[in-house]
Amino acid sequence: MESIIEGRAYVLGKNIDTDQIIPAEHLVYSLSDPEEVKLYGKYALSGVPPAEGGLPEGDIPFVEEGRFESDYAIIVAGPNFGCGSSREHAPFALQTAGAKAIVAESYARIFYRNCVDGGFVIPYETAEQLNRTVKTGDELRIDIDRNTITNRTRMTTYELKPLGDVFDIVKAGGIFAYARQENLMA
């Protein structure tokens, strides 16, 4: 697993639910057929009301019209990210669009588990309200070993909360890789 994640920030508010991350009408596509998988990238975060996407200015789409990938690798959000349904399509859509990590104040449980056990994106928590200081488009750098995030546009560094129990699963790349490594699967 890489130890540094770099990319531009996409900033959102609080309570970003899974219907906003991937609206229910799109849950019908295959998650294994490569052509259909691209659609999850296309529609990632398409349910966010336009004015609330790409803060602080807003009206910035996560994925531009006609494209399948996002210019933003790190999502910065407030509390309770991923609340709502259990659809694993949500972290999958974010990963498919090119997101590598999320930095939020807190997560809903199922979304958090899905990120970790599926090995899609790394769900980091911060004590800081980073979505108030980071602007969409800022260049961010996450140091996984040091548990820090640096805003290279504004030259500030913040602590990330340790991943704790789940770090071993994140490091292994998901629950299956972890279970094999620990001899939990026959």
Next chain:
Amino acid sequence: MAQTITQKILARAANREFVKTGESVWLNVDILLTHDVCGPPTFDIFREKFGPDAKVWNPEKVVVLPDHYIFTENEHAKRNIDLLRKFAAEQNLPNYYDVGSERYKGVCHVALAEEGYNIPGTVLFGTDSHTCTSGAFGMFGTGIGNTDAAFILGTGKLWEKVPESMKFVFNGEMPDYLTAKDLILQILGDIGTDGATYRAMEFDGQAVYSLPVEERMTLTNMAIEAGGMNGIIAADSVTEAYVRERTDKPYEVFTSDPDAVYHSVYRYDASKLEPVVAMPHSPDNRATVRSVKGTRITKSYIGSCTGGKLSDFVMAARILKGSTVAIPTSIVPATSEVDASLDTEHYDGQPIRRILQDAGCIIGPPSCAACLGGPQDTFGRSEDDDLVVSTTNRNFPGRMGSKRAGVCLASPLTAAASALTGELTDPREFMR
């Protein structure tokens, strides 16, 4: 050491006497539930990880209930049903409820109860966030994603962090204008949509135990709306009577120790509460119906795992009998059993179906339907800038279809009263 009911059930599933809150434990799973949206990707992961010829750990313990996108011409949605059918055949799954067959049920959380899969003391995981509904039976039920479900399919096990518990006690008597939906919306307004994240929500008190099983399911159903891992109500004689009518499997009833430790305890006097709604766009955006009286609405919707049970339609019939709705009103029975009961169950001498039809309601076939929007041709889907009063569980932006629409979450009594006036209306205005 004292334990909550949730701890005791997880301890049993972990083959332990005691589990601590905060520790992660591996659990033996009693039932795995999946449906048409999350089943196919789960099966893909299962085959990828365990091999093309792998067999599920225990076919008896896998329950497949297609319910989300059933009555649609959407080709992708139809393909998902085909994929479920194929997997069920390959794996010889006895508990598959095929679309278009007599076995078809509808909304999985209600069907689990009707078909006798909800058994006190057991552990249920499901690829749907409202799997917490089953906690009304004194069991542990919670939602998971496809990867976790695929892991269970192959191993019969999953890790879970033992949650702290929050206790919600409703004392006093339930007035006849108050429903379980009002109780849970009351709680949501008090603790917020992340007020119970990673915790168990335990419901207790005289008012809770006065409720029939279906109403208890409305309480536990919306635990996830507060971020709860599970909602739970210990089994009593009412639960046991319901279970015994549907299964002869043995079970064990667990209750919290009197000195069990809680994260927090909330106490309410049910007799003093009044009907409430959650205004757009969050389930915790609570208001008394009185305070938003007169808000113009364009549609009323009565259905879903939360509000599409027989008891919900009986409540609606109480308000609607002899009157005519002022706005389009959709009725979606959760399951085929609920649908059939609309003909056999009576209120004030008339079948429920006739009361609803005479009032001008349109009755759709049993499924999740417009609760989560779904494909464009979904029955009851919101359009344009609709403001819908709905007995469902979520009112996030775009939830019932149109991105510009709003949803007001309410009890079936409030949804019916509001249907008659075309504006948010306290059901007490129509109670006879």
